[in-house]
Amino acid sequence: MDSQTILGAFKHILYQLVYYIFILPYDVWCKAIKRLAAQRENNALKFVDIKSPWPMFTFLKRWCIDFFFDMLIAIAWIILLLCFFFTSSDFGTILMAIYPIYASVVGIHLLRDFFILLLKPFSKFLGWLKKPAQHLDITIDKEML
Numbered sequence: 001m002d003s004q005t006i007l008g009a010f011k012h013i014l015y016q017l018v019y020y021i022f023i024l025p026y027d028v029w030c031k032a033i034k035r036l037a038a039q040r041e042n043n044a045l046k047f048v049d050i051k052s053p054w055p056m057f058t059f060l061k062r063w064c065i066d067f068f069f070d071m072l073i074a075i076a077w078i079i080l081l082l083c084f085f086f087t088s089s090d091f092g093t094i095l096m097a098i099y100p101i102y103a104s105v106v107g108i109h110l111l112r113d114f115f116i117l118l119l120k121p122f123s124k125f126l127g128w129l130k131k132p133a134q135h136l137d138i139t140i141d142k143e144m145l
Contacts, residue, residue: 021103028105032073039066054126061119069112073105080104 043049044062052058080101 021099025103025105028109029073029077032070032105032109035066036070036074039070053130057126065112065116065119069108069115073108073112076104076108077101 039045039062045059045067047055047059050058084097084101
């Protein structure tokens with residue numbers, strides 16, 4: 001191995017550490033802000049404008065996944081910092097908690113993704129219900145008839 005290979009590997013490690021520790025939370029926050037702004041422009045949360053077969057489910061999905069988690073991400077830093085400053089008086093403790101507060105948006109985004117995974121079977125079932133009867137994978141035993 002030559003020194004260029006080792007130096008390249010350490011540059012890559014350093015870049016990834018800086019990215020995941022400092023830049024990723026900010027990127028997650030920026031994307032949540034952009035999605036919220038797009039929702040506002042598209043009037044995505046207006047129940048009257050929903051034209052799907054299940055408007056209430058669509059509204060709840062848009063509110064819970066598209067709005068609620070992004071709203072939490074958008075205001076997480078403000079709320080968590082305010083709560084921490086009002087409960088802690090030691091300056092050293094405040095400095096120790098700054099990064100977990102900064103990285104909390106990544107945790108909220110992980111909860112959002114986990115919530116989406118939990119709703120996936122329900123979403124698949126609703127997609128199955130949309131199929132016409134001739135395309136459903138249903139077998140009928142003659143013994144039951």
